[in-house]
Amino acid sequence: MNKIMYLEFERCIGCRSCQAACRECGGHDAKERNYVEYVDFFESRQTYPMLCMQCKDPACARVCPANAIQITEDGVVLSAMEEKCIGCRNCTFGCPFGIPKFDFEENKMYKCDMCYDRTQHDIAPMCASVCPSDAIRFIDFDEMQALRRRRTQMNLIEGKKPTEQDKWQYVPEFFGVYSD
Amino acid sequence: MTQFLAKEGVKNLHREGEKLITTHCCYCGMQCGMHIRLNEKTGKVVGVEPRYDWPVTLGKMCPKGVTAYQTVDHEERITTPLIKKNGQFVKASWDEALDLIEKNFKELQSKHGKDALSVYGGVSMTNEKCYLVGKYARVGLGTRFVDYNGRFCMSSAAGGFMKTLGTDRGSTLPWTELEHTDCFFISGWNAAECLPTSIQWLWKARDKGAKMIVADPRETQIARLADVHLDLKSGTDSALANGMLHIIIRDGYVDEEYVNERCNNYDELKELVKTFTPEYTSQLTGVSVEKIEKAATIYGKSPRSVVMFCRGIEQQRKGVDNVCTYTSMALLRGQIGKFASGVSTVTGQGNGQGGREHGQKADALPGYRKIADPEHVKYVAGVWGIQPEEMPKAGVSAFEMFDEIQNGNIRAMHVMCSNPAVSAPNTEYVWDSFRKLDFMVVSDFFMSETAEFADVILPATTWAEDEGTTTNLEGRVIRIRKVKDPIGESKTDWEIMKAIAERMGKGSFFPYENVPQIWEEFRLASKGGKADYYGITYDRIDKEDGVFWPCPSEDHPGTPTMFKEKFDTPNGKANLATVAWQEPAEVPSANYPHTLTTGRVVFHYLSGTQTRRVKFLMEQCPLPYAELHPELASQYNLVNGDKIKLTTPRSSMVLDVRLTKAIRNDHVFVPYHWGKELSVNQLTNPALDPTSRMPEIKVCAVKIEKA
Ligand code: SF4
Ligand code: SF4
Ligand code: SF4
Numbered sequence: 099m100n101k102i103m104y105l106e107f108e109r110c111i112g113c114r115s116c117q118a119a120c121r122e123c124g125g126h127d128a129k130e131r132n133y134v135e136y137v138d139f140f141e142s143r144q145t146y147p148m149l150c151m152q153c154k155d156p157a158c159a160r161v162c163p164a165n166a167i168q169i170t171e172d173g174v175v176l177s178a179m180e181e182k183c184i185g186c187r188n189c190t191f192g193c194p195f196g197i198p199k200f201d202f203e204e205n206k207m208y209k210c211d212m213c214y215d216r217t218q219h220d221i222a223p224m225c226a227s228v229c230p231s232d233a234i235r236f237i238d239f240d241e242m243q244a245l246r247r248r249r250t251q252m253n254l255i256e257g258k259k260p261t262e263q264d265k266w267q268y269v270p271e272f273f274g275v276y277s278d
Numbered sequence: 279m280t281q282f283l284a285k286e287g288v289k290n291l292h293r294e295g296e297k298l299i300t301t302h303c304c305y306c307g308m309q310c311g312m313h314i315r316l317n318e319k320t321g322k323v324v325g326v327e328p329r330y331d332w333p334v335t336l337g338k339m340c341p342k343g344v345t346a347y348q349t350v351d352h353e354e355r356i357t358t359p360l361i362k363k364n365g366q367f368v369k370a371s372w373d374e375a376l377d378l379i380e381k382n383f384k385e386l387q388s389k390h391g392k393d394a395l396s397v398y399g400g401v402s403m404t405n406e407k408c409y410l411v412g413k414y415a416r417v418g419l420g421t422r423f424v425d426y427n428g429r430f431c432m433s434s435a436a437g438g439f440m441k442t443l444g445t446d447r448g449s450t451l452p453w454t455e456l457e458h459t460d461c462f463f464i465s466g467w468n469a470a471e472c473l474p475t476s477i478q479w480l481w482k483a484r485d486k487g488a489k490m491i492v493a494d495p496r497e498t499q500i501a502r503l504a505d506v507h508l509d510l511k512s513g514t515d516s517a518l519a520n521g522m523l524h525i526i527i528r529d530g531y532v533d534e535e536y537v538n539e540r541c542n543n544y545d546e547l548k549e550l551v552k553t554f555t556p557e558y559t560s561q562l563t564g565v566s567v568e569k570i571e572k573a574a575t576i577y578g579k580s581p582r583s584v585v586m587f588c589r590g591i592e593q594q595r596k597g598v599d600n601v602c603t604y605t606s607m608a609l610l611r612g613q614i615g616k617f618a619s620g621v622s623t624v625t626g627q628g629n630g631q632g633g634r635e636h637g638q639k640a641d642a643l644p645g646y647r648k649i650a651d652p653e654h655v656k657y658v659a660g661v662w663g664i665q666p667e668e669m670p671k672a673g674v675s676a677f678e679m680f681d682e683i684q685n686g687n688i689r690a691m692h693v694m695c696s697n698p699a700v701s702a703p704n705t706e707y708v709w710d711s712f713r714k715l716d717f718m719v720v721s722d723f724f725m726s727e728t729a730e731f732a733d734v735i736l737p738a739t740t741w742a743e744d745e746g747t748t749t750n751l752e753g754r755v756i757r758i759r760k761v762k763d764p765i766g767e768s769k770t771d772w773e774i775m776k777a778i779a780e781r782m783g784k785g786s787f788f789p790y791e792n793v794p795q796i797w798e799e800f801r802l803a804s805k806g807g808k809a810d811y812y813g814i815t816y817d818r819i820d821k822e823d824g825v826f827w828p829c830p831s832e833d834h835p836g837t838p839t840m841f842k843e844k845f846d847t848p849n850g851k852a853n854l855a856t857v858a859w860q861e862p863a864e865v866p867s868a869n870y871p872h873t874l875t876t877g878r879v880v881f882h883y884l885s886g887t888q889t890r891r892v893k894f895l896m897e898q899c900p901l902p903y904a905e906l907h908p909e910l911a912s913q914y915n916l917v918n919g920d921k922i923k924l925t926t927p928r929s930s931m932v933l934d935v936r937l938t939k940a941i942r943n944d945h946v947f948v949p950y951h952w953g954k955e956l957s958v959n960q961l962t963n964p965a966l967d968p969t970s971r972m973p974e975i976k977v978c979a980v981k982i983e984k985a
Contacts, residue, residue, distance in 0.1 A: 111470035111477055111499045113880045118341035118894050122325050124293070140908070143499050143940050221289050227328040228339045230474040231481055252487065 099172040099217055102242045103226065105147065109233040110134070112145030116225035116234055123224050124215040131177075131199065131210040132225055147233055149225065150175060150197045150210035158189035158198050158209070166207075174214050178207045284313070285331040295319060298327055301759045303343040304402070304741035305883045307448075307625030307751035308473045310335040310343050314742060314761045321762055323350045323742060333454055333823050334750065340474035342883055345892045350742045350761070354891055355723050357766025360735040367735065372767065372777070375734050380781035382717040382733075383419065386689045392670070396423035396679055396688045400695030401431070401633025402884075404746030404758055405811075406796040407771045408629060409644055409803065410788075411694065412637030415670075417662055417787045418779030422670035423688055426638040427696040429676035429971055430703075432630045433639075434592035435623035437970035438601025442853050443614070444846025445646070445808045447753040448631050450620035451584070452826065452838040457482035458618035461489040461580030463522075463573075465508075465515060465604060466590020466976075467624050470499035471880040473751075476624070489580060491573045493518060493565075494590065495875060496905075496947060497940035506573040509942055512875040513862030513977035514563040515591040519603035520857065521559025522574050524551040526610050531578030533612025540845065541609050543854040550856045562859060564942070583613055588624040590877070593975040595863050595965040602855030609852050615841040625751035627884070628741075632749030635809040636800065641672035644800065645807020654807075661803045663787060675971030677702060677964055680711040690717040692778075694738070694771055699727035700885035700953045703962040703973040704928050721774050726887040727953035737768035744770040745793050747819065753840075754824035755814050772796060805830070808846060862977045863965030866944075870926060870979035872910070873942075876950045876958050877976075886951035902952050904933040907943035911935065914982050921985035924948070926978050929960040932985045946980055 112134060120130035132149040156175045159167035166182035167189060169175050178189070185205040189198040198209040213223035222236035229235070237245075284290050284300070290313065292298060298313040311332025315325040326347050328337035359375035360367040386394040397415040401408055408426075415424035428436075432448075439446035456462075456479035469476050480500065484490060492501040493508035493515070501507040510518050526532060527548055537544050556567045563570075577583060585608045591600040605614075605621050613619040625631050636644040637658075644661075647654035649672045659666040674682060676698070682688040684707075691712075702708045712718060712731035720732040729735050742761040749755050764770065769777070776788040790796050794816065805812035813829035814836070826836040844850035866872055881899040882889040889895045904922050916922060920935045924946065933948060941947055948958040963978040 108503075109481060111474060113340050113470065113474045114898055115339060115341045115344055115474065118344040119339070121894065122344065124291075139936075139938050141939055142497065142502055143938070144502065216291050219289065219291070221291050222328075222330075222337075224328075227330070227337045228344055230338045230340055231470075231477040248485065252485070 099174075100220055100238070101217070101236050102239055103152070103212065103223070104235040104237055104242050104245070106233050107146040108144070109231045110145045110147050111231045112136070112143060113230060115228045115230060116147055119224035119228040120210070123213045129199070129201070129208060131197075131208060147225070148195060148197070149234070150212065151195055152212060157192040157194060161188040161192035163188065170214065172218070174212045174217065175209070176211045176214065177209050180206060183207060284329070288331045290327050290330070296324065299759055299761045300329060301742070301761065302748065302756055303339065303628070304346050305342050305628055306473055307628060307630050308335060308475050309628060309748060309750040309756060310339045310475050311337070312339060312343060314347055316761055323347045323761060334752070334754070335475045336478070338475045338478060341881060341895060341898070342889055345894050347742070348892050349888050350740050351765065352724075352891060354725070355765055355768070356725060356735060356737040357768055358737060359767070362733050375736060376777055376781050378734055379719055379778060382690060383782065386716060387420075390689050392420045393422050393687065394689040395419045395421040396682070396691045397421070398676065398679065398691055398693040398696055398698065399424065399426035399638040401426060401428050401627045401630045401638070403629060403633070403695045403741075403771060404744070404748055405629065405632040405636065405755070406746040406793050406800060408633035408638055409636040409800040410772050410775050410796060412643065413662060413787070414775040414779060417664055418775060418782055418784045420670065421673075423640075423673040423679060423682065424638065425640045425673060425676040425679060426633065427676060427698065427701060428627070428630060428634045428639070430593065430701055430973065430975065431589070431626050432623070432634050433970035434594070434597025434967055434972040435601050436634055437598040437967070438605060439623070441598065441969075442602050442605045442609070442855060443841060444852075445840070446634075447809075447827070447840050448625045449622035449752045450614050450840040451618065451622070452754070453479055453752050455618040456480070456584060457486065459483050459488055459582045459584050461491070461577055461583040463491045463577050463583060463585045463607065464500065465493040465518070465587045466592070467586055467588035468494065468496075468498045468590070468877060469624075472588065472626070472878050473624055474880060489576045491577060495942045495945045502940070505576060506569055508563075508565045508569055508573055510563040510565050511942065512873050512945060513594055513974070515594070515600040516596055516603050516857050517554065517559055517562040517859055518565065519600065519607060520551045520554040520859070521556060521563070521570055522577065522607055523547065523603070523610060524554040524559070525556065525571065525574035526578050526607065527551065529575070529578060532610045536612030537610060540851055541854050542847075542849070542851045543856060546856045547606065547854040550858065577607070578611070582617070582619040583608070583611060584619055585613075585621045586624060589626060590976055592623070593972060594977060595967050595974040596857075596860050597967045597972045598969040599855065599857040599860070603857050606855045609854055614852070615839065615843070617839070620839075622751075629748035631751060631753060632747070632755070635749075636804060640674055645804035645811075646809045647807050657806065658803060661799065675966070677966060677973055678971065680708055683711040683714055689715065690719075691715055692719040692721070693728055694721045697726040697728045697885035697887050699731065700950070700957050700959065703959050703964040703975050705957050705959045706929055707964070721771055722887070723768060724887050724891060726885065736774050737766065738774065739764040739768050739770045743768070747797065747816075749827065750824070753826050755811065755819060755827060756824040757816060757819045863974050864927070864963050864977070864979045866979045870981045872980050872982060873945045874924065874926065874948065874961060874978050874980035875945055875976055876948055876962060878951065879949045882949070882951035884951065885953070890951065902933060902949050902956055902958060903936045905936045905938060905941055905947040906945070907939060907941050908937045909943040910946075911937050914984055916984060923983040923985040924961060925981040925983070926961040926963070928963070931955060931958065931960055946982065
């Protein structure tokens with residue numbers, strides 16, 4: 099895999115297209131593996147997506163007594179293997195992000211596999227493909243670096259979202275910025 | 279016909295045993311590109327694959343688009359004609375159904391005259407079909423009563439653009455240019471929920487530093503991130519726009535050269551907006567003076583800007599005025615006809631643009647021609663092979679057709695691709711009108727609330743079972759491909775219109791064997807009109823990623839940017855708006871002290887006939903609700919999840935309460951996608967705009983009680 103999964107939470111518009119799309123992935127059995135939550139609907143409509151971080155040393159796999167959670171060569175943490183999963187739900191408690199879900203009818207866990215049927219061919223996962231606001235992206239490393247640099251640059255020039263973007267509020271008196 | 283068209287170098291997941299068919303979403307005007315996955319063995323539609331190479335949407339889809347394919351082989355599809363007997367629908371053959379239609383249509387016409395019949399169309403279907411609706415009504419049935427659901431959708435934008443710019447093309451610029459603009463001025467458009475994939479263009483521009491001003495009574499997702507959120511009262515748009523014009527003039531932001539060369543009425547406009555000081559504007563709109571000043575300054579200083587609006591400003595009894603004043607903002611700044619700037623309404627229905635151009639409207643003929651113009655009638659009559667004298671006169675608008683039913687003038691109606699039992703305002707009146715009809719035919723593929731009133735239901739097809747073209751919200755004509763054959767005995771709308779026309783003895787005017795034949799006739803019918811499609815061919819659409827009308831000849835490149843040199847008005851200049859202040863038809867009073875506004879949620883499309891049958895979408899949003907500010911709620915001792923009774927002069931209904939500070943504290947919001955007792959349109963006000971005949975769905979006065 100030559101690409102990066104890149105998240106920008108604040109771009110999320112709460113459309114839950116990523117969840118609808120997750121149900122469409124091969125082998126997903128029409129069950130989504132990702133989450134979209136309101137931060138606090140009382141206060142605002144801001145939402146954010148959450149999906150598997152594909153941890154380097156995944157807690158879910160580590161706490162699995164049956165060794166059911168496999169990790170691919172390129173580091174993608176897969177759903178539990180059906181024949182191995184004993185339904186103990188350790189993984190759902192172990193994950194620091196609360197990602198693995200549990201199917202009580204089938205008595206097995208299921209989780210985001212980064213659409214491995216797609217990503218192993220460098221095709222974007224379904225959620226990243228459809229996300230209308232680019233809150234979830236599947237991009238080259240260089241592109242990600244450029245986006246991060248751009249972010250810093252924009253913060254300097256424009257002030258930070260979501261305020262009303264008066265740059266001078268952010269620049270201290272001992273700092274000069276050239277701008278027209 | 280159904281080839282797979284991803285461009286070279288674009289990778290898609292192509293599963294074995296499956297065919298990918300390249301098409302567009304069936305729902306909103308974004309017309310997101312998609313591939314539909316078809317199982318080659320079973321012939322069933324099994325899923326969707328992103329279409330990364332479609333330049334307008336780049337593979338992105340909202341949840342409606344992702345799940346759209348699930349309506350095609352849906353278990354609730356109507357697959358045979360149905361005839362109502364003793365209040366129950368029973369299955370019938372096509373012959374039985376057509377016999378009954380023929381008998382009733384002919385009887386009613388001989389008893390009450392030609393105009394006893396009426397046709398109620400819709401614009402969620404292809405150009406070919408929309409074009410045929412007008413011809414079917416006027417030639418097939420010979421009635422003057424034909425109109426369509428665009429009266430609740432696009433007619434105010436159309437009226438406003440015709441008045442100011444001379445031609446109604448929803449967007450004066452291609453949307454792929456949006457990322458290069460410096461400022462968005464957006465009013466009454468809940469972009470994140472209603473056309474979610476448009477967000478990528480807004481965000482792209484924002485990433486480059488573009489400013490965003492959003493006017494909305496609710497703090498929508500885009501309002502929350504805007505530089506200025508103008509939290510105006512529903513129904514005060516013309517005042518806000520006049521207030522903006524006032525400051526633009528006062529502070530010298532007018533592009534004087536452009537205005538002198540290209541606009542009429544500048545002096546009148548200056549005179550009119552004199553009184554709209556920030557203080558007066560603030561008083562009318564409820565927006566603070568500081569915000570108004572700030573928004574006008576940002577907008578006025580931006581070298582390139584786009585003014586965008588949607589149903590929020592249009593579904594009002596002064597919808598046309600609102601469109602004209604907002605458009606004048608773009609004109610004063612000299613923006614229309616230039617790169618990455620201009621004005622755009624945001625077309626709601628999939629083919630809301632194409633469907634409104636070609637004669638479904640009571641007073642219109644193909645190519646934006648007018649029935650009132652004898653030359654226009656002569657041309658179209660020529661294409662259709664009838665005498666100009668045979669062309670029926672103009673009819674009445676959609677909502678006024680219900681008045682005609684109540685008056686006994688319309689005795690029968692054929693509804694296609696529409697569900698006015700949910701989407702029209704004051705629905706109880708509409709339901710009563712349906713009951714008064716002697717005979718009613720509905721073509722649909724699901725049992726809509728409107729279909730339940732019918733005497734005969736004809737099983738139509740979904741978008742995936744027919745081919746044709748639509749025109750997206752930019753004015754780009756694109757191709758819808760046939761994915762599979764119609765299920766059961768269902769027929770396409772054009773086959774249905776043809777079959778009924780044959781029964782009415784007009785078969786020779788509908789000789790079509792396939793869709794391309796309709797397309798060829800339609801190109802000719804539009805030729806020379808304002809919306810000229812003559813130069814557009816299916817091949818060109820494929821090769822050029824769609825073609826923008828007007829496109830008068832095959833060697834014409836199409837027109838992505840409108841009005842570069844001149845406007846389509848008689849003297850070639852745009853007409854600036856001079857619009858005096860007018861209250862909404864209903865303002866809060868002692869009995870009805872608050873404002874009710876309605877709108878959409880991201881999970882449902884229009885009347886919900888389709889999306890309420892999709893599992894994922896229903897899981898996300900099964901029921902309507904009343905959204906209100908905790909400050910308003912506390913006056914009635916309401917907490918989250920309580921039941922609330924809303925009453926307007928028309929009716930009342932009970933809903934769950936959802937509290938959020940992201941709405942004005944004097945407004946209640948209810949989404950409208952449900953039928954019967956869940957339909958908020960029981961409450962809404964049918965006050966019509968004098969030009970567009972658009973009802974004031976967006977604002978009425980309401981009483982709140984704890985239920
Ligand atoms: S698809 Fe994107 S914008 Fe929509 S909910 Fe998911 S992350 Fe948010
Ligand atoms: S990467 Fe694939 S499996 Fe993971 S959340 Fe996204 S769509 Fe679902
Ligand atoms: S409903 Fe509109 S935004 Fe959503 S996928 Fe369909 S065309 Fe795109």
